[in-house]
Structures are given as structure tokens and as C-alpha cells.
Amino acid sequence: VQLVESGGGLVKPGGSLRLSCATSGFTFSDYYMTWIRQAPGKGPEWVAYIGATGGNIYYIESVKGRFTISRDNARNSVYLQMNSLRAEDTAVYYCARKSGLARFLDSWGQGTLVTVSS
Amino acid sequence: IQMTQSPSTLSASVGDRVTITCRASQSVGIWLAWYQQKPGKAPKLLMYETSTLESGVPSRFSGSRSGTEFTLTISSLQPDDFATYYCQQYNGSPWTFGQGTRVEIK
Numbered sequence: 746v747q748l749v750e751s752g753g754g755l756v757k758p759g760g761s762l763r764l765s766c767a768t769s770g771f772t773f774s775d776y777y778m779t780w781i782r783q784a785p786g787k788g789p790e791w792v793a794y795i796g797a798t799g800g801n802i803y804y805i806e807s808v809k810g811r812f813t814i815s816r817d818n819a820r821n822s823v824y825l826q827m828n829s830l831r832a833e834d835t836a837v838y839y840c841a842r843k844s845g846l847a848r849f850l851d852s853w854g855q856g857t858l859v860t861v862s863s
Numbered sequence: 864i865q866m867t868q869s870p871s872t873l874s875a876s877v878g879d880r881v882t883i884t885c886r887a888s889q890s891v892g893i894w895l896a897w898y899q900q901k902p903g904k905a906p907k908l909l910m911y912e913t914s915t916l917e918s919g920v921p922s923r924f925s926g927s928r929s930g931t932e933f934t935l936t937i938s939s940l941q942p943d944d945f946a947t948y949y950c951q952q953y954n955g956s957p958w959t960f961g962q963g964t965r966v967e968i969k
Contacts, residue, residue, distance in 0.1 A: 788949055788960040789898075789906060805957050839905055848953035849896035851917070853905035 746770040746852045748840050753857030756830055760861070764825040766840030766854055773821040774798070777843035779850060780814060780825045782836035782859075790836075794843060795823065808834075830861045864888055864952050868961035874969040879940045883964045885950035887931040894954040897926060897935050900963075901946045909948075910935070940966070 752764040764780070779794040793804045793814040802814055813826040823840055837858050841850040865888040875881050885895070893913045898906035908917045913933060914926040923938045937944055945968055950961040 788962045789951075790960065791958045803956060841905075844911070847894065847911065848958055849908065849911045849951060850898075850906075851908050853907070856905055 746842070748842065748852060748854035750838065750840050750854045750857040753838060753859045755860045755862065757863050758831060758861055760830050761826070761828045762830065762859060764827065764838055764840075764857060764859075766823045766825075768821045768823070768840075768842075771842070771852075774818040776845065777801075778814075778816060778823040779841050779843055780823075781839045781841050781850070781853075782834075783839070783856075784833075784836040787836075789839070792838070793825065827859070830859075832861050835859060835861045864891060864955050864959050866950055866952055866959050866961040868948075868950060868964050870964060871962070872965045872967060874967050875940050876969045877940055877942060879969075881937040881940050881944075881966060883935040883948055883966075885933045885935070885961050887933070887952055889955075890931055891952040891954035893928060894952060895926075895928070895933050896951045896953065897924075898949045898951065899944075899946045900949065906949060937966075 747769045750766045780792040781789050783789045795802050795814045811829045816823045837856040839856045840854045842852040844851040867886045869884050896911040897909045900906040910926045913928045925936045927934045947963045947965045
């Protein structure tokens with residue numbers, strides 16, 4: 746199982762970024778996928794998840810209306826479009842696979858750093 | 864649901880028995896996972912459903928529960944175990960993590 750994130754970087758407050766996560770080594774279309782973020786020195790924070798077929802989408806309150814999770818099962822990839830970025834969105838963003846058994850995360854990517862600063 | 868870990872930092876020696884506690888602000892049943900994270904790396908799943916070891920995780924790791932208090936125990940600390948450990952509840956949305964317990968070399 747491999748998950749590789751890309752698309753992070755430095756962006757000004759109010760700006761946008763699109764994160765991508767390319768996966769391999771498993772049947773992507775069988776699994777829910779999630780985005781988790783971790784601010785410097787803090788614990789992880791779950792951001793969003795998307796169901797196996799693209800439905801059943803859920804966001805934490807602080808990103809609703811600003812972030813959009815999507816997936817392309819033909820490309821084995823999941824995405825996070827982030828708009829109206831704020832300083833408090835600064836974090837390493839991980840994509841992670843939700844276990845087929847329950848709502849824990851059994852595989853994680855290496856992460857991509859998003860820095861929101863003027 | 865808020866998850867509170869203690870201690871925040873723990874100093875121990877190789878061979879020590881180590882215990883980390885995670886308390887949930889309300890019932891999460893048995894739906895708790897533990898992750899290990901090393902500097903600059905992603906978290907790695909250690910255990911789920913309170914006490915079920917992920918494949919490949921050494922048997923020196925174990926988990927238990929008493930009500931809303933969960934415990935991760937390392938029976939004999941090894942050099943590879945120095946890391947930060949996080950609990951995560953997955954009973955209610957949003958899924959929430961503890962703030963972490965760093966296990967450092969004494």
C-alpha cells in the first residue's frame with residue numbers, strides 16, 4: 746500500500762491550494778479515504794472523508810464551505826481543494842485510508858506541508 | 864468527543880514497562896485506536912478496537928480499557944519505541960485524536 750501526497754506549499758491568507766494523493770497497492774475503489782492534518786507540535790486532526798464511490802462526504806466544522814474533498818477512482822487518487830485559507834490551516838496534510846473494518850486509519854501517506862502566511 | 868492523554872512526556876529507559884493513558888470525555892465504547900509517530904514521519908497504526916494489534920506490531924504492545932479510560936502498555940521498552948503516541952476515538956463524528964504522549968530516553 747502506498748499513498749503519496751503532493752500540492753502543498755506557501756500561500757497567502759485567502760488563497761487556494763489543491764492537494765492530491767496518488768495511491769497504489771490496493772483496490773482504491775473499495776475504501777473510504779480521508780485527509781488528516783497536523784499543525785506543528787499538535788496532535789492529528791481529521792479534516793474530511795469521502796466514501797468509496799464518492800458519496801458520503803463529511804467535513805469538520807472549521808473547514809465546511811472552504812474545503813472540498815473529491816476522488817477519481819479511475820486514477821486511484823483523492824484530492825482536497827482548499828479555498829479561503831487561513832493561518833490556522835497551516836499544517837502537514839496527510840491522506841489516509843480508512844480501514845475496511847471500522848473508522849480508524851490503517852495506511853497514511855508521508856504528508857505535504859501547507860503554510861498559510863503573508 | 865475530547866481525548867486527553869497523560870502524561871504529555873514520559874522519560875524511560877530500555878527495558879522499562881511504560882504505560883500511557885487516554886481518557887475520553889464521554890463513552891466511546893471499545894472504539895479506540897493507538898498510533899505511533901516518529902519525527903518527520905506519518906503516524907503508524909499500532910492497535911484498534913482498544914486492544915487488537917495491527918499486523919506486524921510486536922506483542923510487547925498491549926491495550927486495555929476501564930470505562931472511558933484507555934491504556935497503552937509497552938511491556939519492555941525497546942530502542943525503536945522512542946516516539947510519540949496518539950490515541951484516536953472512532954465512535955462519534957468527528958473522529959478525534961489525543962494531544963500525544965512523547966516517550967523519550969531517560
